Amino acid sequence: MPHVEVLPNSASVAAPGWTYVVDNGYDPSKIAINPKDRKRAATRPGGPRGENELSARQQIAIARRIAELERDNDPKQSIPVPGKSSVPKTQNARRIIQYQRQIKHWLDDEIAQLQQAPPPPPRAAGPGARTAAQPLRRASTMTGPPPTPSEATPGLVTPGIITPVLGNRPASDIDPLLSVDSSIPAPLRPAELEALLSAPPLSYAASHAAPPPSGGPPQRQFCDNCGYWGKIKCLKCGARICGLECKDAHEATRCLKWA
Amino acid sequence: MPPKGWKKASAAAPAKTLVLDNGAYTLKAGLVAASANPSYDDCHVLPNCIARSVRDRRTYVSSELYQCRDFGELAFRRPVEKGFIVNWEAEKAIWEHELLDETAGEGLRCNPKDTNLLLMEKPNCPKELQKNCDEIVFEQFEFRAYYRCVGPILNAYHPPIPPSLSSLPQECLLIIDTSYSDTTILPLYSGQLIQAAVRRLTVGGKLLTNYLKELASLRHYNMMEETYLLNEIKEAVSFVAPSAQQYTTDLERTWKGRLGDKRAIDSSIVVDYVLPDYEGSIHGYARPHDPVQSRMRRGLQPLQGPREDVLPLGNERFAVPELLFRPTDIGIQEAGIPGAIMESLSVLPEAMKAAMLTNIVVVGGNSLIPGFIERLESELRPLVPTEYLLNVSKAEDPIKHNWLGAARFASQPELLKEVLVSKAEYDERGSTWLAKKFSWGER
Numbered sequence: 001m002p003h004v005e006v007l008p009n010s011a012s013v014a015a016p017g018w019t020y021v022v023d024n025g026y027d028p029s030k031i032a033i034n035p036k037d038r039k040r041a042a043t044r045p046g047g048p049r050g051e052n053e054l055s056a057r058q059q060i061a062i063a064r065r066i067a068e069l070e071r072d073n074d075p076k077q078s079i080p081v082p083g084k085s086s087v088p089k090t091q092n093a094r095r096i097i098q099y100q101r102q103i104k105h106w107l108d109d110e111i112a113q114l115q116q117a118p119p120p121p122p123r124a125a126g127p128g129a130r131t132a133a134q135p136l137r138r139a140s141t142m143t144g145p146p147p148t149p150s151e152a153t154p155g156l157v158t159p160g161i162i163t164p165v166l167g168n169r170p171a172s173d174i175d176p177l178l179s180v181d182s183s184i185p186a187p188l189r190p191a192e193l194e195a196l197l198s199a200p201p202l203s204y205a206a207s208h209a210a211p212p213p214s215g216g217p218p219q220r221q222f223c224d225n226c227g228y229w230g231k232i233k234c235l236k237c238g239a240r241i242c243g244l245e246c247k248d249a250h251e252a253t254r255c256l257k258w259a
Numbered sequence: 260m261p262p263k264g265w266k267k268a269s270a271a272a273p274a275k276t277l278v279l280d281n282g283a284y285t286l287k288a289g290l291v292a293a294s295a296n297p298s299y300d301d302c303h304v305l306p307n308c309i310a311r312s313v314r315d316r317r318t319y320v321s322s323e324l325y326q327c328r329d330f331g332e333l334a335f336r337r338p339v340e341k342g343f344i345v346n347w348e349a350e351k352a353i354w355e356h357e358l359l360d361e362t363a364g365e366g367l368r369c370n371p372k373d374t375n376l377l378l379m380e381k382p383n384c385p386k387e388l389q390k391n392c393d394e395i396v397f398e399q400f401e402f403r404a405y406y407r408c409v410g411p412i413l414n415a416y417h418p419p420i421p422p423s424l425s426s427l428p429q430e431c432l433l434i435i436d437t438s439y440s441d442t443t444i445l446p447l448y449s450g451q452l453i454q455a456a457v458r459r460l461t462v463g464g465k466l467l468t469n470y471l472k473e474l475a476s477l478r479h480y481n482m483m484e485e486t487y488l489l490n491e492i493k494e495a496v497s498f499v500a501p502s503a504q505q506y507t508t509d510l511e512r513t514w515k516g517r518l519g520d521k522r523a524i525d526s527s528i529v530v531d532y533v534l535p536d537y538e539g540s541i542h543g544y545a546r547p548h549d550p551v552q553s554r555m556r557r558g559l560q561p562l563q564g565p566r567e568d569v570l571p572l573g574n575e576r577f578a579v580p581e582l583l584f585r586p587t588d589i590g591i592q593e594a595g596i597p598g599a600i601m602e603s604l605s606v607l608p609e610a611m612k613a614a615m616l617t618n619i620v621v622v623g624g625n626s627l628i629p630g631f632i633e634r635l636e637s638e639l640r641p642l643v644p645t646e647y648l649l650n651v652s653k654a655e656d657p658i659k660h661n662w663l664g665a666a667r668f669a670s671q672p673e674l675l676k677e678v679l680v681s682k683a684e685y686d687e688r689g690s691t692w693l694a695k696k697f698s699w700g701e702r
Contacts, residue, residue, distance in 0.1 A: 039325045055284070069466050069589075070461055070465065070469070071469075072283065072339075074334065079336040080318075081348060081352040082309075089401070093394065099346070102340060106343070109385065124330075183604075188610050188611060191446070196608075197448060197451050199453070199454050200698070201454040201698070208593065209460050209599035210602055211592040211594065212594040219590075224449060226478065227474065227575065227578050228510060228513075244517075245518045253477070
């Protein structure tokens with residue numbers, strides 16, 4: 001595939017209506033539901049699918065459904081603004097008011113801009129909280145609780161008190177078993193706090209919550225028709241159904257075999 | 260030519276601040292005077308949409324929707340998508356209709372030239388959209404002065420419990436804003452947003468309504484055009500199951516049973532929603548499920564007397580809001596709200612994390628679904644180390660809470676003076692400077 005790169009050009013104008021968009025490759029919500037190729041499945045890099053993996057066709061169907069569920073406006077309907085609208089006061093305002101773009105165009109734009117611009121070099125003063133935050137974001141979110149001391153006292157943390165002052169007591173005064181120091185979190189370091197507060201906002205795409213941890217409970221499956229547990233799979237398309245009655249309804253309406 | 264001293268007089272006049280929480284579903288607006296003590300009653304909630312009815316061929320702009328008598332097949336145009344103002348043509352029409360023109364309601368109408376605007380936005384707004392917004396505010400509407408910030412931040416200006424006299428923002432506050440467009444988690448430290456820890460879930464009120472619409476259309480009648488009605492039904496009947504175990508039990512109780520082994524439907528959960536016919540009734544209502552009647556209805560409706568259409572709702576009542584806690588149920592690859600909270604907190608130092616957990620406040624319309632807070636608390640507790648306190652509270656009025664926080668901020672002139680940018684300054688320095696100034700203010 002040829003590599004196309006837009007060279008930075010001082011004369012380039014951000015014209016409304018079109019933009020360079022980075023090709024992110026595969027977006028399952030946008031492509032057609034392909035017929036499945038059973039023949040070549042076994043020779044694919046991952047080998048044949050496992051029992052609980054979804055086929056490409058199912059993934060596309062799910063992605064489409066989610067895109068449909070979170071859509072704001074129906075692009076097919078156009079509702080004109082009633083009455084005579086006042087004239088925009090400046091050229092700039094006219095341009096903005098006449099935009100007919102949807103949110104997805106703006107978000108694509110944002111991604112494209114982030115990829116075109118080189119990432120800002122990490123600032124010398126203190127670790128940038130963003131760079132510090134990124135690896136954390138990838139890591140598992142469900143870190144276990146810190147090791148609890150045998151004599152942990154519940155409710156140690158008083159609301160609003162950030163830097164506990166208990167650390168000043170000489171350690172020799174109290175029985176190490178009764179010591180609460182280990183259950184009190186370390187006080188905030190000002191540099192760390194400064195870095196956190198001065199971090200720039202994340203981009204929209206980067207702010208999404210991570211997928212559930214892989215070690216967690218498996219995804220629950222529901223009947224495609226009535227919403228009860230999906231105990232059995234449709235032989236034709238793999239959707240879950242709860243029983244014979246729902247199987248008939250499923251085949252009559254939603255079975256992907258004929259989609 | 261204006262008389263002498265005209266300019267001075269208008270500058271000296273007590274400027275009011277228009278506090279505007281421009282949500283995707285409703286806009287929350289109110290005028291706040293300096294040193295006033297605002298309350299929920301000062302907030303006006305207006306639909307942020309232009310609706311078109313194919314039946315009476317009328318177009319309803321924002322509050323005109325309250326006059327609508329037939330919500331059948333009503334199509335909506337919403338200028339705000341995913342929480343951000345995208346379509347300024349429609350938003351301008353709505354603002355003009357509700358805030359500026361003669362059509363504006365009493366107590367809201369203002370002249371932008373002597374009004375400050377405090378506009379609240381969602382976090383992680385694309386910069387281009389922010390720039391468009393700034394330019395429209397100053398160049399089209401010509402507000403006297405303006406400040407734009409992430410709305411939930413201003414919740415830090417609510418008086419803490421127990422109340423204290425200081426006007427300082429609360430130190431550590433974790434806001435969970437579960438709104439129409441999505442659900443966001445925002446840790447605040449001393450009135451500043453910790454940007455790196457903001458997390459967003461795709462699931463919001465819109466997705467829940469659309470999901471219910473899809474389920475009802477699949478199982479009963481085709482209602483794909485009845486967004487308004489399904490939203491009403493969702494608000495009327497849905498509830499959050501108290502725990503995953505209870506969810507399983509409820510699912511059993513609403514199951515119709517196998518072929519040849521039919522079960523009686525448990526009418527303590529299943530309800531019949533009587534659909535409005537838009538002739539005698541505008542709104543429907545829910546009543547307990549009556550199996551005898553529903554069996555009779557399979558036959559003919561009575562020729563005389565009132566006919567009624569009934570939508571039975573079983574597991575839809577709790578399976579729909581369940582998506583807030585288990586988005587994977589429909590294949591959205593995100594952890595639920597409790598998981599996202601822990602993910603957000605994992606960015607923070609341990610001490611701050613502990614303090615955030617003691618002060619969690621839930622705002623936004625989805626928290627009105629019964630059982631939401633209880634479920635959140637019971638799912639969060641096992642994820643939090645045992646020695647930490649956990650305190651989850653719901654805002655008194657979750658829809659207007661962000662607005663009230665902002666109104667309290669706006670009623671303190673010394674706070675407002677620091678952040679406002681006047682039109683003269685904008686004319687002098689331009690929108691790039693303004694965007695930079697506001698993003699620095701956010702730190």
